[in-house]
Amino acid sequence: MKNSIKYIKLLFLSLFAVLFVIWASAGKMSGVFGTSDHVAARENSVKADPASTPDPNLFVGSQTCQACHESEFDSVATTKHGKLETIASWKDKVTSCESCHGPGKEHVEAGGDITKIISFKNKTSKEVSETCLACHSGSESHNKFRRSDHWRNNVGCTDCHTAHGPNSHATKIGSISLPGINSDDKPGTGTLAMLKTSEPQLCLSCHSEQKADFSKPFHHKVLEGQMKCSDCHSAHGGFELKNARLSVGADSACIKCHSDKQGPFVYEHLPITTEGCAACHTTHGSTNAKMLKRNQVRQLCLECHTAITESLAPGVPSFHNQASVRTQNCTTCHSKIHGSQTHPFFFR
Known part of the structure; x- marks a missing residue:
């Protein structure tokens, strides 16, 4: 009888220990995968609330936008964003200006009233990035961005990328002259990632200390054009110190x-x-x-x-x-x- 009581006590203690480990692990995992706010933001970026989904009748189409915003329309047409409508998997989805700026009917009817459309001029870098991540967070290379050093330091998607393309006013960035690299290329041209300018000029416009290191007698051949920053670093974040590119270890x-x-x-x-x-x-x-x-x-x-x-x-x-x-x-x-x-x- 005594052995049976001991067995039951041991069973309850074991069950309590297992439940405690599960509870502790859940707390740790929330720290690894982001705060509750970040988790909620991710969920919102992936699945929209049906009640907040805009009425399809409020969308006017990109051709209407072109009437006033011709330069932006022409430049975005040459980018990946502008070519989504030609991809079968994106058929019948909102892929034009309104996919980012929201439905434009009220904006048009109000004669271009800026308060009737989503404008990013006064939004924070995180707010702008959340708009981008609504589509881009599904890819492996982007889904860690909210854990990155860039995110924590308020560097957003449009600090490096241009949503409208190479001819847009949004592509302006301070030029950096580097030996061995053609710095005369128009910002954003020929870049599949729609960068404002090419590497390493883009990275070194902020990371000036690293530019000085690359000028030392013994260095990685970045300024010479034989390497790129993204060969070692992931700008969109990772699990390692300083966003080293691979997840196995720096x-x-x-x-x-x-x-x-x-x-x-x-x-x-x-x-x-x-x-x-x-x-x-x-x-x-x-x-x-x-x-x-x-x-x-x-x-x-x-x-x-x-x-x-x-x-x-x-x-x-x-x-x-x-x-x-x-x-x-x-x-x-x-x-x-x-x-x-x-x-x-x-x-x-």
Whole structure:
């Protein structure tokens, strides 16, 4: 009988523990996937409330808009937005000006009264972006935008993209002259993503510190046109620090090019497996060879291998005597510093 009571108590305790774990996990997941406000915003952008759906009779069509807004109409006609009507899956859907600006009948009947149409001039970057995400949040490359650094810093879709196309007044952006890159291209022209101007000019118009890094002696060849910012970063956000492009880990962006450092290795170097490439290297540019954070390799090694400095004591023989030029370069012996398949001390 006593055993039965103990069994029942144990069963209830186990059930309580399982329910507590489920409750705690739900709280954590809400933090990962955004606040309740963000969740509600996402739901609103995906499914509209039937009660708030505009009457189809209130739409006038883009041809009516053209009568007053001819330049915007002509420019948007050359973009992806303007060509949606030719795609079968978008047939019978609102794909013209009114898909963003709302039904225009009252605006037209009021002689162009701006208060009778959705205008984005006085909207915040987040409000503008929510309009874009009503269509674009379904794609993998955009559905993380509300978790991005850009979103948190009030950088919206139209800070980088132009909704109307290359000839619109909305495409104006400060020009940046870069060596090796044709900066004379019209903003937005030829860009599938409808950017205001091409990379890296667009990114560097805000990220001036990185432009300075790219001018250092050892750097990634971005200003030369051999790489783009988006090769490593996702402007629309991700789960990693600084929006590194791939979700497996920030180093995945590095390994796309530096595949010989990928591993897996039998003997792994701990800083690489825990902190990654950025533990030793700068990511944009450096005055040090191989874009190292220190100008000597040993200075990097001694940040972790502090016991080695004891060999500086006079009369104490050591292979790691830092007073000797012969043993100051760690990688002379530890040549496989990124990882080794054959030796625990990375000798080969």
